[in-house]
Amino acid sequence: MEDALNLPLADVTVIDIATLLAGPFAAALLGDYGADVIKVEHPSGDPLRRFGHVYEGVPLLWKVANRNKKSVVLDLKKPEGRDHFLRLAAQADVVIENFRPGTLERWGVGPDVLERINPRLVLTRVTGFGQDGPYASRPGFGTLAEAMSGLAAMSGDPDGPPMLPPFPLADAFAGVQAAYATMVALHSRGLTGRGQVADVAITESMIGALGAQLPVYDKLGLKPDRVGNLSNSNAPRNVYRCADDRWVAVSAPAQSVADRVMRLVGRPDLVEEAWFSSGTGRVAHRDVVDEAVSRWIAERNRDEVVSEFEAVEAAVAPIYEVDDVLRDPHFRARNVVIDIPDDELGSVRMQNVPFRLSATPGSVRWAGPRLGEHTEAVLEAVEPKPVDADQGKAR
Known part of the structure; x- marks a missing residue:
């Protein structure tokens, strides 16, 4: 297994305080390429630990979405948890969060505070509707973005209802956008010496992914039809049943x-x-x-x-099912699926890193950790000077 020190983001420290999927997925993408990702969880744990299928009490989606991360337990609503978090943030490169706008500010760890203690910090904020606007305070999940972007309206059969995807597509796509936004902000920091806030809205990520629906409506007045597996742009395009029912x-x-x-x-x-x-x-x-x-x-x-x-x-x-993916000779040759040793599961198969770099390829070094597994080690490694957020310096 590749040493993280040889990976391209080995000099980047990410504090992941996001929950569920979009924000944590962004942090996982950075971790795949060597970033030191510290997953800060409430003492009750990220809700994703109680989401989806489990094996012998172990949540399987957690193992994928939070791979290559260290788990630290802090309650940011309490002074002690806030102080520990600020010490971490003072030495970090990136903080990723996905709470409703205003939440960090209420806890006393908003962007103004973070900028004072660490002017080079990139704060990536992932929400359903963005940090401002009439809907900013609404709870926002991927399903809402799939509905409001136009995706659901164009999906499904002509005589059927709008159709949502059967997996968290919008969250995953917004996670990719958030990781990209973070890298752009880090590149900008290399030019200016200062961090900034990246405001990533899941709805806008999906709207931006849907091709030409906006200019087509603007110039032609046409809305996408629901055409099942057909296409409004080309033919033939469909799924077809073979003689053997595959x-x-x-x-x-x-x-x-x-x-x-x-x-x-x-x-x-x-x-x-x-x-x-x-x-x-x-x-x-x-x-x-x-x-x-x-x-x-x-x-x-x-x-x-x-x-x-x-x-x-x-x-x-x-048309593959999951077992077909595991057997496919091309996917096997390219190691699309890997087997990762794990203390809780023995080992677990999951998808490999999403793209390959010729000189500095990423790697999955471990699966999602136990709750609080790294709290003691991470906090001991942080400079033990308390941070005065009001003054913007250690004291």
Whole structure:
């Protein structure tokens, strides 16, 4: 296992006081690349410890979302917990939080206090609706962002209700945005010598991810239709049942790919139609396009479909369940899933780091820790001078 000192963020200390998913996921991404992430939890523990599936009393999502972190128990509402936190923050590079706006200020550890004790600190604040505006004080979770961004309205079948994703998509995406915002702020600090506040709203993260829906409505007055697994931009694009009752996904956004698909399924005549030369034209005739692809696939087993598509360099993928992911030879060759030793579980399989750097690749060094596992060691290592937040210096 790679030594954290050799990782690219080994000189960055992150204090993660966020709960549940978006903020902690951002901190985990930084920890994957070597940041020293100190997870500060209330004595009752992060609510994520009581969320989702458990194995022999151990929360499994916790092990993933809080990997590469040290757990420290502090009650920031109490003077002693506040003082310990300020000592940590005085020596840190980043603090990540996701409480409602005004919460840190009420506890006496708001951005003005943090700036006085550590002008180089980056404070990343992840909330549902941002730090200001009419909705700032509302509780905000990923589901609300998926609803209000337009994602749910465009998801689902034409005759069905709006559909939410079956996993915390908005939280995960906002976590990526928060990690990126943190890195941009750290880069800026390298130029200016000063930290700043990064205000990350989960709703805005999702709105920004949904492509051209805003300019399309602005200029054309069109709203995205719910089209199930079809696409409003290209055809063929759908999921198809094979003869062995397994499924594949097909997408042909490029003209050349659509051409190859239709020739493969025995409909070269469609390629000669004038409308076939654009995505818009194919969408307007997607019933005939989709029927041709569906009929051809339904007559063949999944392995045969994938093999023949690949032979003509057309885009296809089998619809995987989680056990398929574990068996896939490509994912195995690239170590997409890794097995991490763990004191509570013996070992636990989880996804590897999300991207690869050629010179300084990240690593998962341990899974999510026990509650308060590192409290004593972390607090003993902090400079034992009390911090006077009013004066902005140690005394």
